[in-house]
Amino acid sequence: MSARRFLQLDVFAPRAGTGNPLAAVLDADGLDPAAMQAIAAWLNLSETVFFLPPEAGADYRIRIFTPKMELPFAGHPSVGAAWAAVELGLAAPNDAGQLVQQCAAGQLPVRVQGGSRFRLVHVRSPRAVRRDIAAPELPPGLAGLAHPSARPALWNNGPDWWLLEAGDETALRRYTPELAAIAALPGSGKLAVFAPAARPDVGYQYAVRAFAPGAGIDEDPVTGSANALVAAHLLAQDRLAPGQQYRASQGRERGRNGEVHVQVDADGHLWIGGEVQPVIEGRIDW
Secondary structure, eight states: OOEEEEEEEEESOSSTTSSEEEEEESOOTTOOHHHHHHHHHHHOSSOEEEEEOOOTTOSEEEEEEOSSOEESOOHHHHHHHHHHHHHTTSOOOOTTSEEEEEETTEEEEEEEEEETTEEEEEEEOOOOEEOOOOOOOOOHHHHHHBOTTOOOEEEESSSEEEEEEBSOHHHHHHOOOOHHHHHTSTTTSOEEEEEEOSSTTSSOSEEEEEEEGGGTEEEESSOHHHHHHHHHHHHHTTSSOTTOEEEEEEOGGGTOOEEEEEEEOTTSOEEEEEEEEEEEEEEEEO
């Protein structure tokens, strides 16, 4: 058993308590994958990141675990890990505020803006790919929620997410998830539903909810990978263009108020970002 530095962060959070909690084990060298999985299951947050020595070309390296499995990429762990790496001096951005994160999905560029009191972190998502899988039949609640012209589509940027556009933000926020049916969706057991904001003056352009019972998470408070895939879906439909950006609201149905910044760069790469708030600092003995 070793004492390892530990953080709990709130990611995509304008203030503490509004985003998605993330656990971070900062001295994970010597832990094997089974131990990392056991720690993540015991902590029982949607994700836990483990910092390990990076390989050439990367500033820091993480592995990402849910309570049930390891993920190649996830958004809120990547944003939170970048914040922690800079805040604790594990990595230093270059003069342009850039870092490189290593995870199972590869080496991903990171941008860091601002100082410790206000630091905005963006991570470039892996390239999104639409899976060639026929859309499943939807349960009654989801079928009634869906936009009349929308069908579910399976996308991947590390994890797989089914995406579905809702016809109305209010209906999306009132929806009671049909978790057994979502868990049975082929390929992932995860579904992100999104809708344009009902009003132009609310400070965000899309509302998002993400259900992942197939990964042991009924509803994720704020989900970076799913938000990046929503943007990829919009880009594929020519509803979003290189150089554009927007904000997404997620988490109110879980008592949160997360805010995800989504950007498309000139090359069509998708970036997700937000603020991070430190909540707990200590040690974990394992």
